[in-house]
Amino acid sequence: MRALASILLCCCGLLAGCERAKQDMYDQPRYTTFAGSTLFPDGASARMPPAGTQPRARGAFAGSSGGRVGVAAVNTDIAAEQAQSNPYPVDLRLLERGRGRYMIYCLPCHSPVGDGDGMIVRRGFPAPPSFHQDRLRAAPDRHIYEVITQGYGVMLPYADRVEPADRWAIVAFIRALQLSQQAPADSLPPALKAQLDAQPGAAP
Numbered sequence: 212m213r214a215l216a217s218i219l220l221c222c223c224g225l226l227a228g229c230e231r232a233k234q235d236m237y238d239q240p241r242y243t244t245f246a247g248s249t250l251f252p253d254g255a256s257a258r259m260p261p262a263g264t265q266p267r268a269r270g271a272f273a274g275s276s277g278g279r280v281g282v283a284a285v286n287t288d289i290a291a292e293q294a295q296s297n298p299y300p301v302d303l304r305l306l307e308r309g310r311g312r313y314m315i316y317c318l319p320c321h322s323p324v325g326d327g328d329g330m331i332v333r334r335g336f337p338a339p340p341s342f343h344q345d346r347l348r349a350a351p352d353r354h355i356y357e358v359i360t361q362g363y364g365v366m367l368p369y370a371d372r373v374e375p376a377d378r379w380a381i382v383a384f385i386r387a388l389q390l391s392q393q394a395p396a397d398s399l400p401p402a403l404k405a406q407l408d409a410q411p412g413a414a415p
Contacts, residue, residue: 291375296352299376301383309384312377316369325388337365342385343392355382 242248248256291298299305313321322329325342332338340347347355359378362368373381396407 288375291379294353294356294379297379297382299379299383301386305380305383306387308377309380309382309387312373312381313384316373317381320366324392325385339364339366342389348389348393352379352382352386355385 242256244257246256247254250256251258318329319331320329320336320339321327321342322332327339327341342348356378358366359373359381360368360370369378396404399407
């Protein structure tokens with residue numbers, strides 16, 4: 212009986228410790244703004260951002276004095292967010308940027324060619340629509356931009372990971388993917404047309 216009482220007493224002590232630890236998680240120690248600290252040599256708790264950090268702000272106050280550093284940069288982001296079609300010249304530099312962002316954020320589901328058969332889909336994730344279907348080939352640039360920004364269906368929003376300029380670069384690359392699967396052979400430059408005609412099984 213005495214042993215049982217000791218075990219119960221020990222269990223009560225452990226439970227009390229768990230409750231205390233849980234409360235500590237709710238009330239974690241933290242510094243108030245501009246409070247001092249003995250943890251760092253300069254005595255300040257607030258730390259400077261690492262070298263090369265680019266401050267950014269999003270939402271309704273992105274263009275305010277507390278937003279991203281540089282009025283020109285802020286205005287560029289705002290203009291990109293409000294554009295109804297791609298505001299950047301579609302050149303090799305933009306397409307390479309879009310391809311890089313696409314490979315990081317889009318390829319796992321949409322696949323390298325944009326047909327919706329990515330590696331994540333092959334492992335059971337719902338397949339996105341192919342970029343090569345008539346509906347998306349005819350969709351305005353802004354539609355694709357908005358889907359990247361806000362998400363659609365099971366696709367999550369990417370606004371917090373992909374900045375406006377990069378969203379438009381992805382849109383440009385998706386348009387290039389669509390063209391790659393639909394371009395008439397006669398529209399190719401002569402050198403590429405000759406290579407295509409030389410492929411086994413090419414139509415005479």
